[in-house]
Amino acid sequence: MAGEKSELSSVNSNASFNSENYSSLLQAFFETHEEANKLALSNNRLKGLNNWLEGRVKELEDELLTLKIDFYDLEMI
Helix, strand or coil: CHHHHHHHHHHHHHHHHHHHHHHHHHHHHHHHHHHHHHHHHHHHHHHHHHHHHHHHHHHHHHHHHHHHHHHHHHHHC
16 A cells, blocks of 8 residues: 555656656647648659659650651651
């Protein structure tokens, strides 16, 4: 029984300390979460841009190949 009283007083004395830690951890979590959301939006935008650029590169490569073929055909004439 004496051990229980010392444990309870220890828990009570640490309660305010834990509350302060919890508050600061919660604030840090919210800030980190907000930053992660911003990065996710930026990442999605950049993925879209990357996909468009990859498609454009493919189009230009195809156009270059076509122009090379046309050029070689003209040289043969």
